[in-house]
Amino acid sequence: MDYIFKGFLDAGRLMASFDPDVWFIVWTSLQVSLLATLLASLAGVPLGALIALRRFRGKPILQVILNTMMALPTVVIGLLGYAFLSRRGPLGALELLYTPAGISLGLFVLALPTVVNLTLAAIQGLDPRLIVTCRLLGATPIQQTWKILREGRFAVTAAIVVAFGRVISEVGIAMMLGGNIRGFTRTMTTAIALETAKGEFELGLALGMVLLSVALGVNGMLFLLQRGKT
Amino acid sequence: MKRVLSVCLILAITAFGAAAGNAQERLRMSTTTSTEASGLLSVLLPPFEKANNVKVDVIAVGTGKSLKLGENGDVDVVFVHARPAEDKFVADGYGIDRRDVMYNDYVIVGPKNDPAKIKGAKTAVEAFKRLAEGKADFISRGDDSGTHQKERELWKAAGIKPEGRWYIEAGQGMGPVLQMAFDKKAYALADRGTFIAYEGKLDLVILSEGDKALFNPYGIIAVNPKKHPKVKYDLAKKFIDYVTGPEGQKVIADFKVHGKQLFFPDAKK
């Protein structure tokens, strides 16, 4: 039991010492996660709105596909990503494999279905009179969409925050597409995996605690957002 | 709200900057997890990096995957310890300029009280035979790594096909396998380097060592530019020359863990 306790103590000490290696790892995690989330939001929110608001055949099938994509294991996305980004693969010429940009791309693929699906749900959860009101006030479809996203801003922001949480805590894609290269593509999660495998529990725990703090920050933000609604 | 967006934008730009515009040249090497875990690379690489103003990206995965990355041209040089697989790699045309670098050795470890009584065995093969009889638990890497391949060689030499509840295929790296051996009071085949790193953390002891059959030679191979024109062959060649040259070999010999030398240089001229 005091083995675990010692681990926590060492973790605290490590964080307080501002070890540059550790903070570079944290920075890498944040970088790739923020970039992926940003891109997924820019693409996913309008797409989710489009699906929610337009009438077309096959909506239920699309919903099933989106739900399935949200359950894709990250290692599978990582494997597919590797197949595409490898020098042998179709996108090999982009030279993205084993770079932070490559990780971001894989994380984007992970985050996008989440953003789309949750934005879709957010908009479907809005008062149906909202869209009627927008139309009767004479809004064009684009004006309607903006207003709807504004009215649903809390739920849509929550969708983005959820996607970010998912992305920053995953390890399969970062490992496969980043390669866990020291000083370059090592993220918090891949570092934890490595250090734990090496038996370096203190470092693994410290990074775990940092990751927890980030997750706490994310959820704290979500909580504050929900509170601001009322 | 606007502030959050602008922060995100700045970070996004920096991310792109870091990823794309990395002016420094990089040499990509795949190697095994145990090699990286030993800590050798943190002393072996810096002199080369400084002298040539490059960064060596180390991708540490299992032996099988290391070679696969070489096959696919996703790395420039491969540094593993699995001679048969290495030879095949070169024979298939994926690698060229293979050179011996060093060797370390494997040890058979287990619980202090040695329930399978392998301590007195004269050879490693003999020890393995006793392991199968005594039916004490044995944790195998099970991941096609160099260690796993060596283990399979020994079973083959002993004429035994290992199966049964006592033979546990972990499918993981050396560290987790040692931990498992400790938790289950079982035996395992480990490279000395990793074991030394764990000495003191786990209550396992070496019960068999020194047999030539337990030697573990390392080879370094450049990925064939004919198969993948984009690989950095010249830089890879420079690195191979460094590692097998007097400077690199000295670094290898001087590398010690807990006061003990792990790797023995044996590059041939």
Added chain:
Amino acid sequence: MTLAYTIKDLSFAYTVEPVLRISELEIGRGEIVGLVGPNGSGKTTLLHILAFLETPQRGEITFFGRPVRQTDLVTVRRRVALLLQSPYLFHESVLSNILWGMHLRGVKPAKARQAALKALDLVGLQGFGHRYARSLSGGESQRVALARALALEPSVLLLDEPFSHMDRQAVQQTEEIVNRLCCDNGVTVVFTTHAIEKVHVVAHRLIHLWQGRMVPTGPENLFKGVLKNKGTLFDTGNILVQLENPAARGDYIVIDPSGIGIQLDGTGETPPNTYSGTVKGLSQENERVRVVIDVGEDVTAFLAAGDPISGALRLGMHVTVAVGPYAISVL
């Protein structure tokens, strides 16, 4: 006089079954029209079609003389203001709510703000601009929605059940606004209601809807039955009605309450369509008296307030009811 709307051969369905069928309808500019009918009669649907929120599967609509095409929808919607029965306000300030519609139309901010404040004034909500719209009471919300519509200076104002949740003061205020709008500004007003006797706005015209069709009068005296004798007789199961003009087909018959005469029981010939029964209901509504007599069916008659017979009637009295031939329509 220009016509705000002309509708010809309109048919509208949400799924397969048409819920609204109108062969011909005209609404003049500056008219106040009331759409009257029970729930489900299609009046809200018609209102939404007039707001160009729904497009009928069949039929032609002209708006101020021009036929309406799919591409014009946003343009024409901007000339019409619709107030929903339960209006939706955005999660913003009252002022923001009112400004948005003008912002869509490219009205300059300063001018829009002016118009918004003026509209708030009109509905009696001065100073409410900075309040959070969702925190208002039901009555206040409805007035904000009205202000939102008025600020846009629409050519047509459509109100869905505007008086159903209003208190007396709000009703009066709304009446004033509506009357002023149409008389001073030539705005066409169409409103729906299911209880016309509760409405005090002076409607120039009432359109009665029932089961998606226009009927000559309100739903009083609507009876189901079968045609007999080659269409000269209508049998509701309880009473027989003779038809002056034989009908080819029809399942329902409607009798205009104003076309019914009541005689205190007594002598007199028995011309066709005379029934005797008991007075079941008696009530005064504005300038008329509503009498309900049970003659086998419950028949409603309207008498002018000054009619001497209305003064003599008592509940439970036996009377004779005579239905004028022109009061009968077969549906």
